[in-house]
Amino acid sequence: MPAPGADWPEGVARIVLSEVDSTSAEAARRAPEQATWILAHRQTAARGRRGRAWDCPIGNFAASLVWRPGDGPAAMALRSFVAALALRDALRGLGVTGLSLKWPNDVLLRERKLAGILLESPAPGLLILGIGVNLVHAPDPATLEARAVPPVSLPEVGGPTIAPEAFLDALAPAFAAREAQFRAAGFPAIRADWMADAARLGEEITARLPGETVTGRFADVDGEGCLILVTANGPRRIAAADIFFAEAPCS
Ligand SMILES: O=C(O)CCCC[C@@H]1SC[C@@H]2NC(=O)N[C@@H]21
Numbered sequence: 001m002p003a004p005g006a007d008w009p010e011g012v013a014r015i016v017l018s019e020v021d022s023t024s025a026e027a028a029r030r031a032p033e034q035a036t037w038i039l040a041h042r043q044t045a046a047r048g049r050r051g052r053a054w055d056c057p058i059g060n061f062a063a064s065l066v067w068r069p070g071d072g073p074a075a076m077a078l079r080s081f082v083a084a085l086a087l088r089d090a091l092r093g094l095g096v097t098g099l100s101l102k103w104p105n106d107v108l109l110r111e112r113k114l115a116g117i118l119l120e121s122p123a124p125g126l127l128i129l130g131i132g133v134n135l136v137h138a139p140d141p142a143t144l145e146a147r148a149v150p151p152v153s154l155p156e157v158g159g160p161t162i163a164p165e166a167f168l169d170a171l172a173p174a175f176a177a178r179e180a181q182f183r184a185a186g187f188p189a190i191r192a193d194w195m196a197d198a199a200r201l202g203e204e205i206t207a208r209l210p211g212e213t214v215t216g217r218f219a220d221v222d223g224e225g226c227l228i229l230v231t232a233n234g235p236r237r238i239a240a241a242d243i244f245f246a247e248a249p250c251s
Contacts, residue, residue: 005169009176012037016165021045024130027066028122035067039168046132049118050242055143059136060153061115061164065129065175075187076127078225080105080119081194082182083129086175087115088197091133094170095160100199102149103218103227103243107133108199109159111245112152131171135162147206147244191221200245205229207241214238 004014013036020026020040024047027038043062048054056062065083069076087107088099091114098110107115118130138151154160182190195201198221206215207229216231227238 004172005166007173008169009173011035012172012176014168014172015039016041018042019044022047022130023062023064024118024120024128027064027128027130028120028126030066031123031126032066033068035065037063037065037168037172039063039164041164047118047130048116048132054116054118054132055137055139056132057137059164061131061133061135061162061167061171063131063164063168063171065131065172067127068125069127070125073121074224076121077119078182078187078190079127079129079179080117081187081190081225082178083117083119083131083175085190085193086171086178087117087131087133089178090167090170090174091115093174094162094167096154098157099197101194101197102199103221104225104240106149108149109152109154110157111199112138112150113148114152114154129175133167135164135167149245187223187225191223191225195221204246206244206246207236207238208244209238209241214241 013034015038017040019042021044023038023040040062042058043056046054046056084101084105091099100108102108105117106113115133120128134153138153141150200218205218214236216229219230220228222228229236
């Protein structure tokens with residue numbers, strides 16, 4: 001197995017697999033004591049949020065970080081913001097520009113989805129952050145649900161060529177730095193940095209909740225990571241939803 005990059009965080013293990021069903025499923029099976037990144041060059045049953053399948057051809061980035069943060073479920077859930085910022089930092093550090101962050105945890109490139117994060121806690125205290133990045137290929141928009149933010153890959157916009165393992169060597173230290181910031185300064189610092197790059201802040205967006213769809217102005221993200229939408233009936237605080245934009249981005 002090739003050695004990790006020079007900035008690889010101390011005390012964190014790195015596993016590279018040629019094929020697995022899902023790096024997040026593998027992380028849950030292994031449930032190591034030591035924080036561990038598991039990267040796979042190919043996933044045969046990759047999963048996205050809300051039980052959706054995740055398209056993952058060879059060349060795209062697919063990895064999961066599994067660790068025991070040692071804090072409660074609310075703080076664990078905020079790691080999706082920590083991870084989104086780390087992803088943004090790592091991509092930016094490799095020369096990708098035009099990035100923004102979509103609540104709760106997508107990274108957009110020119111307002112199209114470049115990367116997704118799946119946060120899972122399959123056992124008490126155990127946290128798994130599964131991350132997929134369209135380094136070489138984006139799924140066919142026809143395979144996605146209507147009104148979904150269209151996907152994008154780096155080559156489509158003339159972005160840099162980045163190999164999955166090289167991306168992991170950038171992401172792992174970026175995540176360690178953001179995690180250290182979260183531990184030292186709490187969510188306010190993470191939230192402020194996240195808000196600075198929030199997609200569609202101040203604009204009308206639609207949140208699809210179980211059994212309800214709510215449209216309003218994206219006003220804020222609160223101190224617990226909830227979305228604040230100002231609707232015709234007043235402010236709504238939303239803990240979890242699928243978000244749709246009013247109109248598609250220009251290409
Ligand atoms: O729906 C999303 O936006 C989240 C997608 C997360 C996909 C990644 S790829 C690596 C890890 N393994 C999985 O099975 N899923 C996540």
